[in-house]
Amino acid sequence: MRTQVAIIGGGPSGLLLAQLLHLRGVDAVVLERQTKAHVLGRIRAGVLEQGLVSLLAEAGCADRMRAEGFVHDGTLLSDGNDMFRIDFVALTGKPVMVYGQTEVTRDLYNARAESGAPTVFCAENVTIHDADTETPHVTYDADGQTRRIDCDFIAGCDGFHGVSRKTIPADKRQEFEKVYPFGWLGVLSETPPVNDELIYVNAPRGFALCSMRNENLSRYYVQCDASDDVKRWSDDTFWDELRLRLPPDQAAALVTGPSIEKSVVPLRSFVTEPMRWGRLFLCGDAAHIVPPTGAKGLNTAASDVYYLYHALVDFYESGSVGGIDGYSAKALARVWKAERFSWWFSSLLHRYPDQSGFDQKLQAAELSLLRSSEAAQRAMAENYVGLPY
Structure with missing residues (x-):
């Protein structure tokens, strides 16, 4: 098989890149190790920056998001007793969109199917060859054949x-990591949001965080x-603990019910540099991970897609290699x-095992500054709604 771009990974970033390229006449094949049902079964965050909202619109995949998503003009912060609000629209002119990542992925799969472009599921033993040459290729196993x-x-x-990041030789990449001493x-x-x-x-x-997927x-x-074991947390234990952390009025308003999914998520930060090796480009979690506190995982993947999509289109439409050569530095x-x-947001909101009284006072002072300072609120809001591409 011959294509212009081989995309490894059938999650939202790979699908979004494929759809954007398709609409500009660039052929791409998507390889996914899992089944489609498995990919759509992943539960992920759903706060979308305006940059991603615009990319989904450009990809022709925004109709259901606009109909079913929730536009949020701000967010609430609490010290456990009372709350204050950060008004995104007043401070930046931009809201965020709350729309589940699973639904984003579903919309992109539907668009992929309508385009008739090839997606290969259950692709095993994917291997990247000759990425540092002008003639790269990919091999994989499917249906008993290589x-x-x-x-x-x-x-x-x-x-x-x-496989993608590991294809870059160890002496050609540098990795940076911070592991946080707690999880979520x-x-x-299936309850209404508090x-x-x-x-x-x-x-x-x-x-604690109170979020939603729909009404x-x-x-x-x-x-x-x-390292907590999710089995030791019954539903009642969880709801009781959540109430103890919420302001009293929100705790009283909380509607509880049986959990339909429960898991422990570790928190860490990770970045690999560079994000390009020859004709191999890394996007999203293949190159970087953020703690979920600021809802940046899918959104940073989207900015990678934005830069790579434009770089590839420039190459095919004008022969320019400027975007390709500058991709890694711009994305990073x-x-x-x-x-x-x-x-910063994680440090502001979490209690650390070795946190001293001095550390807690500084944390309280930071929250107090954020409550009272418009400049501090604007800086937080600008980052939350998404920095420009």
């Missing part, structure tokens, strides 16, 4: 555990030990700003 795709470029959208216990329940906007909580018992599907989190410049924001 198959080959010759291509001009390879986009590695296959996540942290995928998350519960998905509030119309997201609530981020810094309480003496630890962080009758809520997502809640509480800070826990990174924005990634590190997202990493900084996610680290």
Whole structure:
């Protein structure tokens, strides 16, 4: 098989890149290790920056998001006793969109199917060859046969555990990592959200987050030990703990119910540099991971897609290699700003095991500054709604 771009990974970043390229006449084959049902079964965050909203519109995949998504003009922060609001629209002129990542992926798969462009599921033993030459190719196993795709470029959208990043020789890449000493216990329940906007909580018992997927599907989190066993958390234990961390009025308004999904998510930051090796380009989790506090995971992947999509289109439409040559530096410049924001927001809201009284006073002072200073609120809002591409 021959294509212009081989895309490894059938998650939202790989699908979005493929759809954008398709609409500009650039052929791409998408390889996915799992089944389509498995990919659509992943539960992920759903706060979308305006940059991603615009990319989905350009890809022709925004209709259902506009009909079913929730536009949020701000968010709420709490110290466990009371709350204050950060007004995104007043401070930046931009809202965010709350729309589940699973639904984004579903919309992109539907568009992919309508285009008739090839997607290969259950592609095993994917291997990248000759990425540092002008004639790269990819091999994979499917239906008991080894198959080959010759291509001009390879986009590695296959996540942290995928083959793409590991294809870059160890002496050609540098990795940076911070592991946080806590995790999030998350519960998905078919209950109405406790509030119309997201609530981020810094309480003496630890962080909590009240989020939602739609008007009758809520997502809640509480800070826990990174090695915690989800089996020790019954639904009642979780709801009781969440109430203890919320302001009293929100705790009283909380509607509880059986969990339909429950998991512990570890928190860490990770970046690999560079994000390009020859004709192989890394996108999203294949190159970087952020703690979920600032909802930047899918959004930083989207900015990678934006830069790579324009670079490839420039190459095919005008022969320009400027975007390709500058992709890694441009993507990393924005990634590190997202990493900084996610680290700052995590540090502001969580209780650390070795946190001293001095550290807690500084954290309280930071929250107080954010409550009272418009300049501090604007800086937070600009980062939350998304820095420009």
